[in-house]
Amino acid sequence: MLNSSPTSRLDRRGFLKVGAALGGGLALTVALPPALHPAFAAEGATAFAPNAFIRIDRKGAVTMVMPMVEMGQGIYTAQAMLLAEELGVGLDQIRLEHAPPDDVLYSNALIGSQITGGSQSIRAFWKPLRQAGAVARSLLLAAAAEQWGVDPATCRAGRGIVWDATGSRHLSYGELADAAVSVPVPPPESVALKDPKDFVLIGTPAKRLDTPDKVVGKAEFGIDVKLPEMKVAAIAISPVFGGKPKLLNENAARAVKGVRQVVKIDDAVAVIADHMGAAKKGLAAAAIRWDDGPNAALSSADIVRQLDEASKQPGAVARNEGDVKKALAGAAHRVEAIYQVPFLAHAAMEPMNCTVHVRKDGCDIRVGTQVPTRAQAIAAEITGLSKDAVKVHNHLLGGGFGRRLEADGIARAVKIAQQVDGPVKVIWSREEDIQHDIYRPYYYDRLSAGLDASGKPVAWTHRISGSSIYARYLPAAFKDGVDPDAVEAAAEPPYALRNIHVDYVRVEPPGIPTSWWRGVGPTHNVFVVESFMDELAAAAKIDPVAYRKALLTHNPRALNVLTVATDKAGWGQALPAGRGRGVSVQFAFGSYVSMVADVEVAKDGRVKVHRLVCAVDCGQQVNPDTITAQLEGGAIFGLTATLHGAITLKDGRVEQANFDTYLPMRIDEVPVVETHLIKSAEAPGGIGETATAAVAPAVANAVFAATGKRIRTLPINAELLRSTG
């Protein structure tokens, strides 16, 4: 017996769809008749919904609709702070809702779609959400002023209350809600936003709004969905990409107590049962045999060979300045290197899952996704239903890291649900999750540089070879053969480089799909650029910090984070034998970050990272504690990949399967991460992925400082660092 979930939440979300549709973006909507939302009416009817982000009921309850999804990065709190700051309410006075899919109302303006990713959520919504709050506040002020017969400019608002100039009269937002509806809505640009010196929420550490439920087991992730008559499905996907099921013992599967049905789709088999224990047991009993298809003999070595060959030819030019050929020819020293980074799985703690109910006239999808509108479109395409008939009920995400930018799991769940009567929750095992990820591409980079007699770089070339995610995911962004993600942070390093040539060779490996992974382009390129810069410093026999500083005199914010990080880390102070410090500096996601790693390399080659010191200038800060948390966590995510992360193929199959072969860092292995936030009045930058990109070069450069051995391939191979003595 499954518990049924309380329906009021669902009804509220259904109601929101109505409200949002009526709201028409940032234009004012009419008050919704309570009859449209009976379940919500009990809590106080919404009277005032000035835009798609804010609803206020007659009791003054404020609901904020979150356009971007919460996957741990703290965005529900930060975006609520933007709204609440200008609306004039406290964070303790609001409740949050997941937005429904809508590329018009809830679009991330930086990418033109309702996508949570690329560390863009604050940058994209910094102004629109404050404007949404400010417009709503101006309407409430106007409504109060009209009742009192005073100039709205003499009134003030705060904590959900409007006061007159004397402070003797006041009306709550709930009391004003009905009247505010009839006030003409000003254009957002005409409403003055607060001067940053008057911020009461933005820039002050705030308690996260999503966490109290998460420490008591009440938070509802996609995998926690409960519906009446819901079945649970375990899935097995062809172990080789491009394969399909050939034979299976359906009777054996159905003989397992609790198993209801066996379903085949193109590349997978699902066993539908009353609970996951039975479904998994049934799946094992089915003893599926696979037709491996064309990729059955593929190995990682084949892919690397393909990349090595392809990277010998020129690629599409991402940047060309000065005359690299001439400068190289005239250089006093020349340095060349090849860098490689592996395929990576995301391995979010919440395994892939999706609950779908397909009916003749509609489809309900319950999932945690970074791309609700993409999910909706794909489900509509599969089912032949209109997009309006496909409802996506978003949930908290138990980690995203880019994995949930893809809707492959949703597509499979829809195809399975088409064959099942009633709702079905498809849950992937950890093995399926790791072996059927859509992986961070393997990149193969060739670099060369010319140094003058003083050791200064006079020429820099960087050729990146690897698959293009954009060409598949958003073809319009793949222009003239350049994938903007693949070259991000490589085409525009923060340094003064007069002669620079960066090109890109698109190489699509067979038999392994690729996608974004936390830190996207910069996670690959900052490692390569910052490691190679370290090589140049070493070739010039100049301290790596001094070497960088000489190339950053035009870039004060980059110079400053580098100075802060190295000062705080005690750069230049003596370390015991076997220890070393390494540094990185970057401009990515609109933020400046520098990181120093303090690393010990044992005689057996094992790398122990003792301390990471990180300085960030991300412009104006919204929730400083979340910035700190993202730097801490982002660094650990990147460090895990630096030390352990690799997905490899053999016989067409991913060799890693669970946390014993795809190793996460654990509490006994992680270093202390020390963060330094630099106050700034500049436009806000992204934060969630910055430290993930910064950590690998800092650690690799520290290994060089400790051992004299240069890391050019990730993950760090301890065997190569073993000292002979």
Place this chain on the structure above:
Amino acid sequence: MVYKIKVNGTEREVDVDGDTPLLWVLRDVLGMTGTKFGCGMALCGACTVHVDGQAVRSCVTTIDSAGESVVTTIEAIGATPQGKALQQAWLDLEVVQCGYCQSGQLMSAAALVASTPKPSDVDIDAAMSGNVCRCGTYQRIRAAIHRAAA
């Protein structure tokens, strides 16, 4: 067959095969979804519950092996002084990011603090290294355990 188990102080009856993991009994049969599925092989600790006060991985604990034991989950750990203190420390220090692993982290921490009221860093490493957090909240988990045990 029908098994009787005592979960968070309540007797429950479930009709499943004896080799069904306790995890799925809790989540799918009893609808208690605070306990999370992460790996299915006792490698990540997301599914940690207490069986007779001991932290166990419910993904590899079968219902027949649980027998008549007393099972405590994240939904009830706040009723113990240690559990409550830990949950508060988690919030005070803003440990949580995505939160998916934190039920298991808290259950492991609660078992640790119950047996070792003032755990050292070494104690924490030993008790908590079976719990994976991909968001990388370890530094704050350690600080929160010290805070709750202070």
